[in-house]
Amino acid sequence: MTAEAETAARLARHASTEKQQHFESNFLKDVEKYETWDSVEIGRAFPGKLKFKVKQEDVLHYNVAMGETDPLMVDAKAAAEMSPTGELIQHPLFIVQVAFYCIENGPGSWIRSPGARNPGQKIELFEPFKVGEEIAMTVVAYDRWIRRGKHYITDKLDFHNETGVLKATWWLTLIIPPNREGILRFAKM
Amino acid sequence: MLKKIRFSEVQVGDELPPVEQYVTQDVIDKYAVTSLDYNPVHTNQDWCTRAQVFGMPCTVGHGMFTQSLMASVPIRAWGAGSATFRSMEAKFTKAVAVGTLLTCTGKVKELHPIGPGRNFVVLELQALDPAHTVMGIATASIGLPD
Numbered sequence: 001m002t003a004e005a006e007t008a009a010r011l012a013r014h015a016s017t018e019k020q021q022h023f024e025s026n027f028l029k030d031v032e033k034y035e036t037w038d039s040v041e042i043g044r045a046f047p048g049k050l051k052f053k054v055k056q057e058d059v060l061h062y063n064v065a066m067g068e069t070d071p072l073m074v075d076a077k078a079a080a081e082m083s084p085t086g087e088l089i090q091h092p093l094f095i096v097q098v099a100f101y102c103i104e105n106g107p108g109s110w111i112r113s114p115g116a117r118n119p120g121q122k123i124e125l126f127e128p129f130k131v132g133e134e135i136a137m138t139v140v141a142y143d144r145w146i147r148r149g150k151h152y153i154t155d156k157l158d159f160h161n162e163t164g165v166l167k168a169t170w171w172l173t174l175i176i177p178p179n180r181e182g183i184l185r186f187a188k189m
Numbered sequence: 190m191l192k193k194i195r196f197s198e199v200q201v202g203d204e205l206p207p208v209e210q211y212v213t214q215d216v217i218d219k220y221a222v223t224s225l226d227y228n229p230v231h232t233n234q235d236w237c238t239r240a241q242v243f244g245m246p247c248t249v250g251h252g253m254f255t256q257s258l259m260a261s262v263p264i265r266a267w268g269a270g271s272a273t274f275r276s277m278e279a280k281f282t283k284a285v286a287v288g289t290l291l292t293c294t295g296k297v298k299e300l301h302p303i304g305p306g307r308n309f310v311v312l313e314l315q316a317l318d319p320a321h322t323v324m325g326i327a328t329a330s331i332g333l334p335d
Binding site for chain 1: 192230235252256268270275276280281284
């Protein structure tokens with residue numbers, strides 16, 4: 001078994017939700033399709049490739065993975081009785097799962113770049129996602145810059161439900177290789 | 190028993206109980222699956238040995254896991270039903286190598302008594318390794334019940 005196959009098998013043991021079971025876990029597979037720092041047109045806006053239908057299992061998995069034990073976050077019955085929303089309360093960074101799902105290998109796919117580094121993130125949350133909502137994400141290429149020889153890039157991600165309510169905004173920034181050649185160099189290691 | 194706190198019970202300078210977590214490969218794997226961030230720098234030991242993205246021949250934890258763990262500080266201190274996140278801005282200063290014990294701390298920096306239903310606090314959060322090296326810092330605005 002190759003190292004990649006061993007990694008995939010090890011990760012698959014933790015995948016329990018429908019989305020996790022169908023999501024490609026090998027980020028080196030589609031690397032030729034990923035956007036690159038030098039090819040992104042700043043200011044362009046695209047819808048995310050996929051929409052995220054919020055399920056209770058999605059929220060629960062994130063909360064449990066973070067080690068939360070508050071009944072309002074991990075016990076659906078307790079949440080139905082006592083949570084302000086009548087649902088499991090989401091961990092505030094649940095938005096990470098939504099973003100990676102919606103981007104997949106479409107617009108904004110540079111977030112999957114091998115060799116990427118995370119310098120910091122800014123997130124605004126306006127109201128929680130609700131179970132049953134279908135979240136559509138807009139990806140706006142917001143900025144890119146070079147500092148100390150590192151290539152930074154930011155997308156502004158807006159998350160709306162099916163009635164157009166803005167749920168959250170994430171200014172997603174990474175340091176990534178400057179071009180396709182740089183990504184492929186990491187991918188082929 | 191559910192934890193609950195009100196805005197009137199919080200003071201500037203209050204320090205919240207820290208949250209500790211060993212960032213083992215199993216913890217990283219679970220976070221990769223739940224976040225759908227499968228970058229090999231987090232999951233593939235062999236690839237990391239060759240690529241050394243952070244100058245280390247090992248996997249590293251997700252920055253978003255560190256940010257999530259910092260966010261867990263007020264959730265666990267005040268209860269998920271009380272702490273409503275409005276915004277969070279984080280910076281990561283050092284990669285978290287697999288096996289690191291992360292300790293996340295939180296301190297109340299500002300009170301914003303805007304009005305009923307709109308009051309919020311600003312927290313300063315940190316993620317530290319056992320040598321007290323700062324791995325990440327964050328500022329979070331959190332609404333609290335009246």
